[in-house]
Amino acid sequence: MGQMVTQADVARAAGVSRGLVSLALNGSPSVASSTRERILATAEQLGYRPNATAASLASGRSGLIGLLLPDLRNPFFDFVAHALQEAVAQRGMTLLVTVGAGARASRRPVDALLALRVEGLVLVSPALSDEELRGLGEACPVCLIGRCGPGGRVDTIRLDERAAAEAVISHLVRAGAGRLVYVCPDPEEDPNATERGQALAAAARQRGLRLDTVVDDVSGVPGLREQLVLAGAPGVVAHNDIVALDALSVIRSSGRGGPSGVAPLVSYDDTYLASREEFSLTSVEQPVGTMARDAVRFVCERSGREGDGEVGGARNVTVAPVLAVRRSSSPGAGPSGA
């Protein structure tokens, strides 16, 4: 695209040195405001566009924070991205998003981010191994959201799974569930499924209840259908709102003796899908804003951009769940959508 105009061009046109242009453009207080004005006007007029790669190379800081998302289909990630965007923009930095699910597909985007010398990396439910994550943590400040900590220098922020499981199960028991079914995606896709399943199993066991796990895959949730025909309606826990939609349609279509589902359902993430009238899903809400702010702060502290002194080992923060109760867990009220 033609030749880009550089600070040198601006300096020449404004009759000052190259260094001064840089200072003026970056708002250094040690530039006379009259000079600054003139330089800015010249830059504007010449159509000067800053070159962030050159600045990054020279200054040693890119002002970039990288985000890896498994996909862009789950509205929960929209929450997360927006919240991070805000925390990042507030620091005058830029958020770069890349997408990759699974270990293989995550590697390339992450490497690209590292090559751009991001000052921090936020990974949401990454499918990378603990060992790989620790390795990343040595190369760059890393904070995980929604995945348990691999150790090393990697910080993590996640839901208190134990408390969430407790809240979910006790709610379902109150709704009349005598046994439980956990519907989760392929654990390869969401590494957190294993941990969540264990927390739920522990909470169920404590009450002497049985918990079965079924996987939601491309063929739907045949396992759930089988569970529903057994005696006694189970309480159903969906790993997230997306999975919950699949579970919900199985529940509704297998409703024994009535137009409404009989099995109470609870899911996680509390996205807009959960609050939609036709689903009205009881769902575990996470304080995404806080999580995002902490994540950005953590990586900035590790990069030396903020805070004082060295950050030592991994920080593992856990946030309290809030159960947003809706109709899916009180089938008596009957779902709408009919």
Added chain:
Amino acid sequence: MGQMVTQADVARAAGVSRGLVSLALNGSPSVASSTRERILATAEQLGYRPNATAASLASGRSGLIGLLLPDLRNPFFDFVAHALQEAVAQRGMTLLVTVGAGARASRRPVDALLALRVEGLVLVSPALSDEELRGLGEACPVCLIGRCGPGGRVDTIRLDERAAAEAVISHLVRAGAGRLVYVCPDPEEDPNATERGQALAAAARQRGLRLDTVVDDVSGVPGLREQLVLAGAPGVVAHNDIVALDALSVIRSSGRGGPSGVAPLVSYDDTYLASREEFSLTSVEQPVGTMARDAVRFVCERSGREGDGEVGGARNVTVAPVLAVRRSSSPGAGPSGA
């Protein structure tokens, strides 16, 4: 994060010159394979990580393609991002995603991308003015998806709105609609709403049918509810699948005399939401794969990376719609979800 190891470090350790390391790392054929092996091994062992910003500065090409998405909530954007990702990866380039809806919120992410010297910019339904877009087109190869062309050097790829409107309206007429309602988001948010509305209005007018437009905002779609109580069920056109969900719940909840909605509904984008059993939306499908491939090719041609010679003025490509017919437009069959 400690000091990163550079090519100079690798050169020293391997006992070769700095230039040779660069050539070896980039797979230049003019490096003896034995030498290359040794250099690669040394780099690996030292934990060398390429610095893309330095490479970009030195070579004059970043290998980056920027994508601006309005949000990450609409599953259609997941399609688009994945398809672009594929086309970009195939060229060994990297896709950088940023998010911003509205003119104001789009500016910063776009500037950040430009500062990183992306070799091309793909903007999905951008809310920027024609003038701004033409300006961008002077600074960088730009391709718009789903928005009409601003002229200048900006290429565009979009649905053939005339053909789509024709297909949608004739389908609704066959489904018994005697008048029409178009449900769209705030045109500030999706600049394509205006154009789509006009295409629909033209198609309706040609049949002597009336088309009213109602806006879907935070308060829901009160306008649609009013329309539905008027005499004669209208055919409803939703601007996209997200809007369609809102429209659908209004239609279902206002069903006069039966459990199923009476107004046939058609939407655009054909995302997974449309194909879900409980919605079963008739929706206009777009060939996203082709669109993405073309978009990447267009910007690469303009950047001089591909093709021969200069690309002149704007190329405006239009793609044929395909109507995926489902139950929402044949209310007689009755929606599920009961």
Added chain:
DNA sequence: CTGAAAGCGCTTACAG
């Protein structure tokens, strides 16, 4: 097949 050298556009001490 290999090396020495210039330069990409910027930032930043260091002198004045």
Added chain:
DNA sequence: CTGAAAGCGCTTACAG
């Protein structure tokens, strides 16, 4: 308050 200069890590003709 301003300027001259070194250097960030890499790529790439240009010689050998």
